[in-house]
Amino acid sequence: MACGGFACSKNCLxxxxxxxxxxxxxxxxIAAWGIGFGLISSFKVVGVVIAVGVFLFFIALVGLIGAVKHHQVLLFFYMIILLLxxxxxxSVSCACLALNEEQQSELLEVGWTNTNSARSDIERNLNCCGxxxxxxxxxxxxxxxxxxxxxxxxxxMEEYAGMVLRFVGGIGLFFSFTEILGVWLTYRYRNQKDPRANPSAFI
Structure with a gap:
C-alpha cells in the first residue's frame, strides 16, 4: 500500500x-547510572529526570496501544497530550537557545543558591569551591x-553553560518537531478506515 494509507500511518506512528x-x-x-557511579547525589535532580522518563514512557505506551488497536479514545488523548x-x-527549547551570557549567569546563580546537594556534586566533579x-x-x-x-x-560553569544550553535547546527543538509530526500522524490516522474492517462500520 502506498505511503499515506492506513498501514503506512499505523507503522509510522x-x-x-x-x-x-x-x-x-x-x-x-542515565539517572540510575548517575546515582550508581556517584556522579549525582541530588535526589531532586534524579527524581525529575526519572519522572520525565516515566511520563514519556506512559505517553509512548498510550500512543503505541492506540496505534496498534486503532483505538479512537486513546488516540485522541494521546494527540492532545502530545500537543501540550x-x-x-x-517554548523551553527556544528559551534555552535565546539566553544571553548575563541571563545564563543569573540562572546558574539561582540554581547554585537553591540546591545544596547538587552544589556538592558540582564542586566534586569540577574540582572547584564556592x-x-x-x-x-x-x-x-x-x-x-x-x-x-x-x-x-x-x-x-560559565565556560560550558552556553554549550550545554545550545545542546539541550537543539535536542529539545528536534524532538518538539517529532511531536508535532506525531500529532499530525495521529490526526490523520484517526480519520482513516481500517481496510480489514467492515466497510459499513463507523470509524
Whole structure:
C-alpha cells in the first residue's frame, strides 16, 4: 500500500512511539547510572529526570496501544497530550537557545543558591569551591581544598553553560518537531478506515 494509507500511518506512528519509548528508557537509565557511579547525589535532580522518563514512557505506551488497536479514545488523548508537550518543549527549547551570557549567569546563580546537594556534586566533579569567591575555611567536597588552591565554580560553569544550553535547546527543538509530526500522524490516522474492517462500520 502506498505511503499515506492506513498501514503506512499505523507503522509510522508505531515507529515514532518506539523511539519515544527508547528515549524514556535512556533517561531513566542515565539517572540510575548517575546515582550508581556517584556522579549525582541530588535526589531532586534524579527524581525529575526519572519522572520525565516515566511520563514519556506512559505517553509512548498510550500512543503505541492506540496505534496498534486503532483505538479512537486513546488516540485522541494521546494527540492532545502530545500537543501540550510540544508547546511546553518548544517554548523551553527556544528559551534555552535565546539566553544571553548575563541571563545564563543569573540562572546558574539561582540554581547554585537553591540546591545544596547538587552544589556538592558540582564542586566534586569540577574540582572547584564556592560560586564566585573561594574561601579557605569553607566546607567543600572538592579535592583541591586539601591544597587550598581551588578556583571558584562560576567561571568553570560559565565556560560550558552556553554549550550545554545550545545542546539541550537543539535536542529539545528536534524532538518538539517529532511531536508535532506525531500529532499530525495521529490526526490523520484517526480519520482513516481500517481496510480489514467492515466497510459499513463507523470509524
Amino acid at each position: 508505531c515507529a515514532l512511539n518506539l523511539l519515544y519509548t527508547l528515549v524514556s528508557l535512556l533517561l531513566i537509565g 508537550v510540544f508547546i511546553v518543549q518548544f 560560586f564566585r569567591v573561594f574561601y579557605a575555611n569553607a566546607t567543600c567536597a572538592a579535592d583541591c581544598l586539601r591544597t587550598l588552591q581551588c578556583r571558584p565554580c562560576a567561571p568553570i
